[in-house]
Amino acid sequence: MIGMEINFLAGKYHATPWGKSCNEGIPEWPPSPWRILRALTAIWMQTMPEITRAEMMRLLTPLTALPCYVLPPTSVGHSRHYMPIVEGSQYGSGLVIDAFVAIDRATPLQVIWPNVNYTPADLEILSKLVGNVTYLGRADSWTQCRIISDLSQPAVNCVPLSVGSLPLFARRTEHLRLLTLFGVQGDTLIDVLLLQTGINRGANKSIDPPHARWVTYLRSTDTQKTLPVRDRRDKPLDYVAACFALDRVPLPSVLETLRVGEQTRIAVMGLFGRLFEGRISVTLSGRVDGQPAKGHRHAFYLPVDTDGDGYLDHIVVYSPAGFTVQELLAFETLNEIPWGVHDHDGSKTQQRLRLMLLGLYKMGDLTANLPQLFGPSRRWRSATPLVLTRHPKCYRDGRLKCHANGEQIDGPEDQIRKEWNKHYADRHEWANLVSIKCSSTIMARPDHPVRCLSFKTIRQRGKGHSAGLSYSLTLEFDNPVSGPLAFGYGNHYGLGMFVPDLG
Incomplete structure (x- = not known):
């Protein structure tokens, strides 16, 4: 008994069954014996030309026997793509359905040939050949393959119908057809596997490849999982x-x-x-x-x-x-x-x-x-002017209305503290705003102060509440805080934005 273990590295298997159109949305599962033999032949031609034709026939002939499968849990999905179609000067698009089988990356597929054995020398060559199979089906169905020979009683769940049902099968089963090779030996085996599809359909006027036979398999439906759709x-x-x-x-x-x-x-x-x-x-x-x-x-x-x-x-x-x-x-x-x-x-x-x-x-x-922009830092300075959303309060005689701490009511310091306590303090419970310094210029670049009035501070769209007064401030905290920090009118569009003061 010998087996081939296939891990699908991307968790997907893309392959269209022989004789089907991709837009029918029916993926091939499991991989047919015909596809596996064709893949091994292609890998031989591409990566191991040192293997002679006689050696390759000796390796592949036993694998024409009908295999059994140990199928991992899977689910079926598809995606839709509109491909460009150019006919002369006319441009259009056509819908293409890409059906695939989703597989757990950590659970491999096993293909088992129960009555096949190799000599140690042939087994070593076959192991190298199988190890070079990097994809199966479409080129984005990446695989990691290896030969397994230490099989005792594999829990097969997909067998040819001629074998009959097995005790290990679940109660629910279904029938499917897989393409296999039948009655071909010697040089003809290699020639059949190397035959191009276009030549077969053009010169031979045949849909199925020569010496191919459709075999009915019995597959357990317990491996098919309907995954919950999470939108x-x-x-x-x-x-x-x-x-x-x-x-x-x-x-x-x-x-x-x-x-x-x-x-x-x-x-x-x-x-x-x-x-x-x-x-x-x-x-x-x-x-x-x-x-x-x-x-x-x-x-x-x-x-x-x-x-x-x-x-x-x-x-x-x-x-x-x-x-x-x-x-x-x-x-x-x-x-x-x-x-x-x-x-x-x-x-x-x-x-x-x-x-x-x-x-x-x-x-x-x-x-x-x-x-x-995000710090963290204890000191933050204005990168753009803070535009007040409320007018600072004064008495009728011009005296400033102030809090007990001496800050003007609705002045720049007061509005900063209110916004900090309302929107930011809950995310920075460990930090307290200890100092606010106010000025009329912003350092746009080193040693180049720019007046706040030089900045554009009126939105082109939207209303918002703006008092029309702009300031530059430096904030200091007792512990480092993370940004972004933006206050006042237009703060969702870059006004009132603070950056870490690393100086």
């Missing part, structure tokens, strides 16, 4: 951030942060709607039934200057709630955003800012991969 398209995954690189000459100035963030939101929302029948993502839009979402759990569009040269080179889309599969698909599709109109001699052309998706990140990956 996670609308459920958040573990990915909370997507990072894009910006590509344009020249790159946008940091003064255009709000515009880049807002245009990115418009572009990704438009892609999401076109991909999914006009639907609106709550996470991407920040709108629930037409009203602003509460709790700041929706997406932040945060343009970043990572090299400190005063020009934006990346944008990070971040949501603490996580993104769904559909939202991630919109990110993968996003490759540009509108960026103004160029007027040259009266000819106007739409300019584009190109985006390239660099990666998707989980919560634990942020500080290691994007420290310029």
